[in-house]
Amino acid sequence: MNPVLRTFADGAVVAKRNLIKIKRVPDILVWTLMSPIMFVLLFAYVFGSSIDVPGGNYREFLIAGIFAQTVIFGATFTGAGLAEDMQKGVIDRFRSLPMSRSAVLFGRTASDIVTNLLSIGVMAATGLLVGWRVRTSPWEALGGLLLLLVFAYAFSWVMAYVGLLVRSPEVVNNASFMVIFPFTFIANTFVPSENLPSVLRAIAQWNPVSSVVQACRELFGNINPMAAATPDVWSLQHPVLYTLIWSGVIVAVFVPLAVRQYKRSTSH
Amino acid sequence: MIRARGLVKRYGSVTALDGLDLRVPEGRVLGLLGPNGAGKTTAVRIFTTLLVPDAGSAEVAGLDVRTDPQVVRTRIGLSGQYAAVDEHLTGFENLDMVARLYGLGRRRSKARSRELLELFDLADAGHRPVKTYSGGMRRRLDLAAALVAEPSVLFLDEPTTGLDPRSRIDLWGVIRDLVAGGTTLLLTTQYLEEADRLADTIVVIDHGRIIAEGAADELKAQVGGERVELVVGSGSDLAVARTALAELASGDVQVDEHARRLTAPVHGGAGVLMGVLRLLDTAGVVVLDVGLRRPTLDDVFLQLTGHAAEGQADEGQVDEGQAGGPGAGIPTAPHLDGDAPTIRDEEKEAVR
Ligand SMILES: Nc1ncnc2c1ncn2[C@@H]1O[C@H](COP(=O)(O)OP(=O)(O)OP(=O)(O)O)[C@@H](O)[C@H]1O
Ligand SMILES: [Mg+2]
Numbered sequence: 176m177n178p179v180l181r182t183f184a185d186g187a188v189v190a191k192r193n194l195i196k197i198k199r200v201p202d203i204l205v206w207t208l209m210s211p212i213m214f215v216l217l218f219a220y221v222f223g224s225s226i227d228v229p230g231g232n233y234r235e236f237l238i239a240g241i242f243a244q245t246v247i248f249g250a251t252f253t254g255a256g257l258a259e260d261m262q263k264g265v266i267d268r269f270r271s272l273p274m275s276r277s278a279v280l281f282g283r284t285a286s287d288i289v290t291n292l293l294s295i296g297v298m299a300a301t302g303l304l305v306g307w308r309v310r311t312s313p314w315e316a317l318g319g320l321l322l323l324l325v326f327a328y329a330f331s332w333v334m335a336y337v338g339l340l341v342r343s344p345e346v347v348n349n350a351s352f353m354v355i356f357p358f359t360f361i362a363n364t365f366v367p368s369e370n371l372p373s374v375l376r377a378i379a380q381w382n383p384v385s386s387v388v389q390a391c392r393e394l395f396g397n398i399n400p401m402a403a404a405t406p407d408v409w410s411l412q413h414p415v416l417y418t419l420i421w422s423g424v425i426v427a428v429f430v431p432l433a434v435r436q437y438k439r440s441t442s443h
Numbered sequence: 444m445i446r447a448r449g450l451v452k453r454y455g456s457v458t459a460l461d462g463l464d465l466r467v468p469e470g471r472v473l474g475l476l477g478p479n480g481a482g483k484t485t486a487v488r489i490f491t492t493l494l495v496p497d498a499g500s501a502e503v504a505g506l507d508v509r510t511d512p513q514v515v516r517t518r519i520g521l522s523g524q525y526a527a528v529d530e531h532l533t534g535f536e537n538l539d540m541v542a543r544l545y546g547l548g549r550r551r552s553k554a555r556s557r558e559l560l561e562l563f564d565l566a567d568a569g570h571r572p573v574k575t576y577s578g579g580m581r582r583r584l585d586l587a588a589a590l591v592a593e594p595s596v597l598f599l600d601e602p603t604t605g606l607d608p609r610s611r612i613d614l615w616g617v618i619r620d621l622v623a624g625g626t627t628l629l630l631t632t633q634y635l636e637e638a639d640r641l642a643d644t645i646v647v648i649d650h651g652r653i654i655a656e657g658a659a660d661e662l663k664a665q666v667g668g669e670r671v672e673l674v675v676g677s678g679s680d681l682a683v684a685r686t687a688l689a690e691l692a693s694g695d696v697q698v699d700e701h702a703r704r705l706t707a708p709v710h711g712g713a714g715v716l717m718g719v720l721r722l723l724d725t726a727g728v729v730v731l732d733v734g735l736r737r738p739t740l741d742d743v744f745l746q747l748t749g750h751a752a753e754g755q756a757d758e759g760q761v762d763e764g765q766a767g768g769p770g771a772g773i774p775t776a777p778h779l780d781g782d783a784p785t786i787r788d789e790e791k792e793a794v795r
């Protein structure tokens with residue numbers, strides 16, 4: 176079989192295995208879906224009620240940020256899952272089979288698309304309950320959600336690499352906080368980036384998290400018409416394109432890194 | 444079919460394999476024996492592409508495992524020392540997954556999985572998550588996984604450890620059928636009886652090096668031939684019994700005064716035993732126990748490595764009869780531990 180097809184076929188088999196596990200241990204899923212709900216409620220009511228965005232609705236402004244932060248945190252799941260797999264005997268089985276070498280990784284990131292889809296669904300539903308509204312067309316809104324998924328997929332490769340590097344699910348969880356918190360907070364996720372001090376502002380404006388959020392806000396129609404115009408930086412003027420470029424770059428860099436690390440960590 | 448030349452593998456200061464040479468011709472069974480830490484698992488992992496050796500070469504089915512690992516993987520089946528199955532999947536799902544990853548089609552994968560569950564007596568448990576399986580059930584599932592693609596070369600690392608006597612005998616049957624069908628097998632085991640029964644050639648390794656090699660009978664011959672062992676009723680009979688035994692023995696008679704036990708090498712099997720008994724009867728010696736003992740692989744193992752094989756003491760042996768067992772069918776309870784004096788001394792040394 177053609178190696179690319181083989182990778183997909185084997186990746187699908189591994190993904191199916193991961194999904195069966197989620198089905199058998201539903202606690203995992205419950206917890207992964209609880210946190211998005213909690214995030215939406217917390218931010219919507221705690222911050223959304225007390226912070227003013229000039230002339231507008233902070234709650235709506237927040238939703239896209241929460242979505243982005245949640246799917247990015249979801250990537251931790253990828254890293255921890257892989258780290259856990261690496262400690263299990265079944266990895267020896269995989270390695271003695273004539274399957275594609277990278278299928279374990281492709282399978283893992285693929286099954287995590289499914290978890291991300293679920294978590295986006297749950298967040299959207301919770302968001303609608305607390306008053307979030309799409310002010311464009313359903314198609315544009317779907318486009319926004321799809322862009323979130325794409326970026327989340329790319330980022331899951333970063334965490335896959337981290338998971339293979341540290342090789343312990345607990346460490347992945349801790350390490351990911353160190354990476355993801357600054358990554359998602361030094362951005363326009365929860366506050367307009369214009370309000371940040373100058374160095375942070377520059378970082379925030381070029382942070383791909385900001386462009387994902389900006390793109391979603393535009394596609395959901397949650398840009399406050401009264402607020403200051405979108406900052407005049409290329410990344411935020413073309414947020415969809417900028418996000419796609421970043422996703423492509425992340426995948427191009429981290430897929431080979433992760434695959435190499437997988438091969439390395441399993442052959443001594 | 445399987446071949447290793449000068450395999451070396453080091454872990455820091457530990458040399459797990461120290462220039463190992465092996466050869467298993469097509470359709471043959473090689474039993475790899477050795478005490479804990481001898482390097483058995485390391486060797487199996489190199490052959491099955493899980494581990495890269497530091498030096499030397501390994502070939503499976505004519506393919507170098509280093510340069511052609513992916514093709515090697517299509518030819519082999521592996522059941523490692525620890526069951527490599529997924530806890531959360533059912534037995535059926537595990538086998539089906541492995542079959543798909545071997546490249547079998549959807550329908551064939553399912554059919555093959557069912558067939559193997561049946562063969563390993565797991566059909567009833569096949570729809571339960573492996574988490575709920577007993578250790579022996581996992582082990583059998585792992586073995587089934589090794590057979591999914593009907594590989595021509597099979598590696599089994601301690602396949603029967605943890606199996607109950609019946610499952611063990613069943614598995615021996617499965618293995619014999621496979622070998623009869625032309626499968627080449629490399630088997631490691633701590634159960635010497637198993638090697639005795641299944642293997643054409645036995646290789647004993649210690650510290651990653653071969654210390655003995657040959658058919659089971661050849662190895663046993665190295666330790667010596669048959670011996671008569673007898674226990675007399677009173678210490679005062681020892682001298683008389685010794686004289687009587689010496690007449691028929693083919694070598695020195697050894698006496699353990701404390702246990703009132705005499706041991707002597709003999710030629711001629713049961714006939715000699717009868718002769719000994721007749722002489723002793725005439726001399727009026729009370730015999731508490733007598734038996735004809737052939738060396739077992741345990742003896743070989745003890746003598747070669749200086750330690751007892753794992754699991755011999757506690758896990759016991761399968762009831763199909765002791766390896767080399769009681770030759771003349773005379774009750775031999777005191778003989779089961781097989782501690783002929785010479786070997787016992789070695790054992791003491793090894794314990795130190
Ligand atoms: N990953 C590892 N790191 C360090 N040392 C190792 C590693 N794997 C094996 N060793 C060492 O290599 C030697 C051979 O180990 P191996 O597992 O091959 O023995 P074995 O013959 O299979 O033993 P057993 O009968 O206990 O299964 C041992 O001394 C072991 O401590
Ligand atoms: Mg071992």
